[in-house]
């Protein structure tokens with residue numbers, strides 16, 4: 001077990017990105033078995049991590065094309081920051097509950113209990129792993145919608161009322177905890193770890209580009225592949241969209257198991273009961289609190305267990321997945337949660353969010369040499385920033401105090417540790433100095449009470 005654990009730790013230490021075109025091909029699963037078959041887990045490149053430049057490049061491209069086409073941006077700053085914040089929260093949770101733990105278990109099961117020996121370099125193994133990962137993803141995803149306790153984590157991904165490439169980054173912090181062991185670990189009985197990991201990465205990467213409204217139809221490919229059109233239906237809250245189109249890369253399992261729906265009337269995105277906040281922690285935990293309350297007020301042990309394992313819309317006396325008539329009808333245009341803030345605040349929020357991204361990148365770059373306390377300190381500061389930025393966008397009365405304290409804390413920690421000779425943040429000096437100046441200015445703005453009265457105004461709903 002220890003050796004397997006060591007192997008997995010090494011997998012996550014790889015460096016170096018691919019050439020531009022190779023990176024781009026990977027975003028669409030356009031790879032050959034020959035170039036993506038590996039004998040050991042250690043040899044598998046960190047495909048998802050290496051794709052970060054493609055994520056941001058494609059987001060900018062979508063923004064540009066959509067703006068030229070529709071003359072208005074498809075992306076709202078508050079919603080995009082909320083989506084990217086969820087993605088960052090999810091990846092930081094992976095640091096604490098490292099995917100290494102999951103893959104260590106996978107390697108252990110495969111080494112001790114595998115039923116067949118599939119040759120790692122055979123294209124047949126590659127294709128079997130491709131289908132196996134897609135099949136397990138279909139059921140993992142379907143159960144994440146049909147079992148309330150799993151939906152509590154997966155609903156994060158569906159909580160955006162917009163649909164664009166940033167929505168793809170909106171991920172749950174708790175989903176892997178519940179679904180890996182149930183749905184993916186059994187694959188270790190058949191599929192070698194490296195082949196499983198390669199396809200798990202590409203399955204995830206493929207699902208990025210389908211989160212767009214710019215691609216209408218892909219013709220005959222719509223019969224086989226999961227496409228933007230099919231996935232738009234999956235994100236819909238129109239009654240015809242509920243519990244449909246679970247595929248990752250393919251749509252064939254939805255067609256086989258009766259969960260396919262074609263895009264028809266205009267899709268309205270998001271949860272049937274929207275969250276109405278940008279808070280990155282609340283989005284992760286809100287449905288757990290709902291389940292907790294429902295569990296205790298529901299009479300009888302059998303009913304209480306059903307609250308956990310039946311559908312989110314289930315109540316005593318109803319079918320397992322609830323009644324489709326209970327889904328609220330959509331209207332056009334459906335109002336979205338939106339909060340208007342002055343343009344200067346938007347700039348302020350965007351700059352602080354960008355700096356949170358810088359600190360987040362620094363965290364992942366140096367994580368291997370950090371003590372647990374230093375790692376947790378960084379995670380807490382990035383989360384604090386995301387919460388603070390969201391509070392400003394939500395126009396919460398607490399935002400000025402939360403952000404003033406945060407900015408002051410950053411300045412104090414960086415300055416005192418720099419004086420002691422071991423700076424808390426490992427960034428180039430010019431950048432770090434500029435950040436200290438900016439945080440100091442930010443604290444001064446809040447401390448000077450300049451913006452506080454404006455927070456007495458409440459958030460407003462807008463189209």
Ligand SMILES: [Zn+2]
Nearest residue numbers: 141145154234
């Ligand atoms: Zn889903």
Ligand SMILES: [Zn+2]
Nearest residue numbers: 157168211231
């Ligand atoms: Zn999605």
